[in-house]
Amino acid sequence: MEIKWYLFLSIILFCIGVAGALTRRNSIIVFMCIELMLNSVNLLLVAFSKMHLSIPGTSAYSAIDAQIFVFFIMIVAAAEVSVGLAIIVMMYRNTKSIDINFLNRLKN
Amino acid sequence: MMNIFDEVYLIPLFPLLGFLINGLARKVISKSLAGFIGSVVIFISFCLSVLVFINVSKEGFTTQNINYFSFINIDKLYIPFEFQIDQLTSLFLLIITGVGFLIHLYSTSYMKDESESSYARYFSYLNLFVFSMLLLVMGGNYVIMFMGWEGVGLCSYLLIGYWFKNNDFNNAAKKAFIMNRIGDFGFILGIFWLINAFGTTSYHNLFDAQTGILSSITEKNSTILTGISLLLFVGAMGKSAQIPLYTWLPDAMAGPTPVSALIHAATMVTAGIYMIARSNIIYSMSPFTMMVVAIIGLATAVFAAIIALKQNDIKKVLAYSTVSQLGYMFLGLGVGAYSAAVFHVMTHAFFKALLFLGAGSVIHAMSGEQDINKMGGLGKKMKITYVTFFIACLAIAGIPPFSGFFSKDEILGAAFSVSPVLYVIGVIGALLTAFYMFRLLSLTFAGKFRGTNEQLHHVHESPGRITFPLICLAVFSAIGGFVGIPEVFVKNGNKLADFLSPIFTDSNKILVAQTTSPQTEIILMAVSSILIIVVCIWAWNKFKRYDESVKTETALGKIIQNKFYVDELYDAIIVKPFKRLSKILSNIVERSGIDALVNGVGKGINYGSRQIRLLQSGFVGNYILLMVVGLVLLLIIQLLSK
Amino acid sequence: MTTTQILFWLLSALAIVGAIGVISCKNPIYGVLWLIIVFFAISGHYVLMNAQFLAIVNIIVYAGAIMVLFTFVVMFINLNEHPEIPKNIYVKAAGIIAGLCLLIVLVAALSRASENNTQLRIDTGVGLIKNLGRTLFNDYVVPFEISSVLFLSAMVGAVIIGKKEKQQTV
Known part of the structure; x- marks a missing residue:
């Protein structure tokens, strides 16, 4: 497979995530859209790591680094999700709503 | 014996010292000390001036240039701080320090009612004035002259506004300053043009008969010379109160009377005459400017004399007569009779200072009253003042053999040789002068007293320190004319013209000498003298029985009394539009222009912030x-830039 | 068309459909399910690219742990009482247009890249668990251990945030 197909797939997934984050008001769905974007980027990173190997004269280590990077992204995403969902729960408890527009309280 | 010319810097230095001492220590020194310092420094300068004069009048004297230090030195422009001593300078030195000293002496008594610090302030201003005036006449180039020129303008402002608690006086001071400024503007433009055209402002570089720049120019009426001379004349117009810049001088009478005598009669106003006499070669080479000078001088002489006919303030009459006499001097300059003009400066300094000091003495006796309608009959009570004033009147009216006769006659004679029209108008002016002076004399000293009883009891002769200067000046007024006896009476009688001739030789070469026959001259003199005497007697008798109650004012009289409404005219065509423009600028441009801009920036930022805040x-x-x-x-930018 | 290609297209279609399902579902619980489908499709892509370790981790962490968490939260919050208020139609249109614009611009930008046609090499053992594990515990052992600290702090944070406050809520 050529790299471009992975590229376009990642872009499509990422843009769907962006559109979802822009159009939805449910904070859980917005949050899921963000996860979607993260995953599209992960996919692209893995594809690049595989592409990297086909360039002559590169060592396998640099390709491995990319996948380690993806691994760490997953770690951070897991941590982020746990905190983010805790925030959503607290917000629901306080406002009886998970509408993202209720999160503008910081404004005042 | 030491060379006096090495020490001439002392002449202006002493008045400067006096100014510094009186000015800085005015709160601590007593009145008598302030007056003493103020007078003594001038007296020392006077003595030095006499020494200088003696040396200058020796055989074989050549013009001295004393270069002290480099004042301005930029590229090719070199302006040193230099003095030039020659016959003209030494004569003016004598007049300034001599008359100046007498007036200082007079002031010590006249101003004795002032508080101590303002008494010292008065003397410090007066000393500063003398210093500036000395700088003006001793300076060896136009820049130094300009420094003195500005200095006397400043002192004039300070002294007119001496009683600064009175707003009218302040306005008069401002008026004098601004009017002078208009003239100074012309003067400084003239200096700039001079530098631009010739690269120097030093007299000896410009005017020297052999090496001077101007001696190489033969063309008459060249644009450069005409332009420079006209601009310099604008300066003279302002300082010497000629039409149209004369209105400040009558208002300048707001200052103390000795100031009027010193500044507005004897010295400062003659600065313009000095300047033109100094630049006589430039003027001789531009006949057009000469014509302008003569016409403006003559017009001023007659115009001011007419106004003086109807003035009732004793000092205003004298002020207008000063303007008128200055006009005569300009007439003399304009017709090429430079030495006659300088001669008239000298005699005028004597009798006008005398008139003002006499007027001061009268005002003093009348407890500040200046309206001649309220005077009368003072002659019996104030003998010395009366006699000296009378001599001064004879001198200014031009009755032989008093000093004014010789100088005025010399000017009129020169005017006749140029054009009889100038002569006739000049004589009419002289008749007017005789008339208003004797009207003044008669109203003040003859007839019966018209003031209040209280004033009548108060009237007394002034003390010695006031009468002494009066007597000195009266002597000079009476005999001062004999230094310039016309050739028709005594061969080589005109000593002053001989004395000054080195200054004017080059000009006289350029100007075509037009001589009148001795017979004509004598006839002219006789006619004018007889006419003047007749007018004097007529005026004297007319106003001896003057009674205010039967006075009826004709329309013309009213116009004259109001000085032809010139002040109102200036007010209407210059001051009012200017104020209106200022108002427009302040109301519209300032409010809706500048303020709106500034506020608009604030409002814009405020509004913008409020809008941008919505993004948050x-x-x-x-x-x-x-x-x-x-x-x-x-x-997209990335894509397009590829 | 090789098997790999067929699988690629199938998985891609699955991922895109799942993603669209996520953003268009009414009930968040369906969104969670659609998202699980997307994750599985992405894991399939990892397998296709011979990155087995990441494929497994993706399923365990995302499809497993994270989505369970999501499901739990969705169930914890009774959303039937508070249905989502739909966004203004203009805002929605703006969101979709912005997404489309981003898509077009990114595609336009990247379709010109010179290495677009580089083939992936999936025949190496780079993505295998053995190789990655060796690298992880040799070169990246410190970041790995630090990530445990990150987890700990995230856990503590989640507990503190989620703790019921004692009637101090406003």
Whole structure:
């Protein structure tokens, strides 16, 4: 497979995530859209790591680094999700709503 | 014996010292000490001036240039701080320090009612004035002259506004300053043009008969010389109160009377005459300017004399007569009779100072009253003042053999040789002068007293320190004319013209000498003298039986009394539009222009902030949207720039 | 068309459909399910690219742990009482247009890249668990251990945030 197909797939997934984050008001769905974007980027990173190997004269280590990077992204995403969902729960408890527009309280 | 010319810097230095001492220590020194210092420094300068004069009048004297230090030195322009001593300078030195000293002496008594610090302030201003005037006449180039020129303008402002608590006086001071400024502007433009055209302002570089720049120019009426001379004349117009810049001088009478005598009669106003006499070669080479000078001088002489006919303030009459006499001097300059003009400066300094000091003495006796309608019959009570004033009147009216006769006659004679029309108008002016002077004399000293009883009891002769200067000046007024006896009476009688001739030789070469036959001259003199005497007697008798109650004012009289409404005219055509323009600028340009701009910036930022604040809605969606839009824009820029 | 290609297209279609399902579902619980489908599709892509370790981790972490968490939260919050208020139609349109613009611009930008046609090499053992594990515990052992600290702090944070406050809520 050529790299471009992975590229376009990642872009499509990422843009769907962006559109979802822009159009939805449910904070859980917005949050899921963000996860979607993260995953599209992960996919692209893995594809690049595989592409990297086909360039002559590169060592396998640099390709491995990319996948380690993806691994760490997953770690951070897991941590982020746990905190983010805790925030959503607290917000629901306080406002009886998970509408993202209720999160503008910081404004005042 | 030491060479006096090495020490001439002492002449202006002493008045400067007096100014510094009186000015800085005015709160601590007593009145008598302030007056003493003020007078003594001038007296020392006077003695030095006499020494200088003696040396100058020796055989074989050549013009001295004393270069002290480099004042301005930029590229090719070199302006040193230099003095030039020659016959003209030494004569003016004598007049300034001599008359100046007498007036200082007079002031010590006249101003004795002032508080101590303002008494010292008065003397410090007076000393500063003398210093500036000395700088003006001793300076060896136009820049030094300009420094003195500005200095006397400043002192004039300070002294007119000496009683600064009275707002009218302040306004008069401002008026004098601004009118002078208009003239100074012309003067400084003239200096700039001079530098531009010739690269120097030093007299000896410009005027020297052999090496001077101007001696190489033969063309008459060249644009450069005409322009420079006209601009310099504008300066003279302002300082010497000629039409149209004369209105400040009558208002300048707001100052103390000795100031009027010193500044506005004897010295400062003659600065313009000095300047033109100094630049006589430039003027001789531009006949057009000469004509302008003569016409303006003559017009001023007659115009001011007419106004003086109807003035009732004793000092105003004298002020207008000063303007009128200055006009005669300009007439003399304009017809090429430079030495006659300088001669008239000298005699005028004597009798006008005398008139003002006499007027001061009268005002003093009348407890500040200046209206001649309220005087009368003072002659019996104030013998010395009366006699000296009478001599001064004879001198100014031009009755032989008093000093004014010789100088005025010399000017009129020169005017006749140029054009009889100038002569006739000049004589009419002289008749007017005789008339208003004797009207003044008669109203003040003859007839019966018209003031209040209280004033009548108070009237007394002034003390010695006032009468002494009066007597000195009266002597000079009476006999001062004999230094310039016309050739028709005594061969080589005109000593002054001989004395000054080195200054004017080059000019006399350029100007075509027009001589009148001795017979004509004598006839002219006789006719004018007889006419003047008749007018004097007529005026004297007319106003001896003057009674205010039967006075009826004709329309013309009213116009004259109001000085032809010139002040009102200036007010209407210059001051009012100017004020209106200022108002427009302040109301419209300032409010809706500059203020609106400044406020607009504030409002704009305020408004903009309020609008931009809406972007910070707190809605996460909006932030993401904007982020995406920004990303898209960045990528588009990236794409297009490839 | 090789098997790999067929699988690629199938998985891609699955991922895109799942993603669209996520953003268009009414009930969040369906969104969670659609998202699980997307994750599985992405894991399939990892397998296709011979990155087995990441494929497994993706399923365990995302499809497993994270989505369970999501499901739990969705169930914890009774959303039937508070149905989502739909966004303003203009805002929605703006969101979709912005997404499309981003898509077009990114595609336009990247379609010109010179290495677009580089083939992936999936025949190496780079993505295998053995190789990655060796690298992870040799070169990246410190970041790995630090990530445990990150987890700990995230856990503590989640507990503190989620703790019921004692009637101090406003």
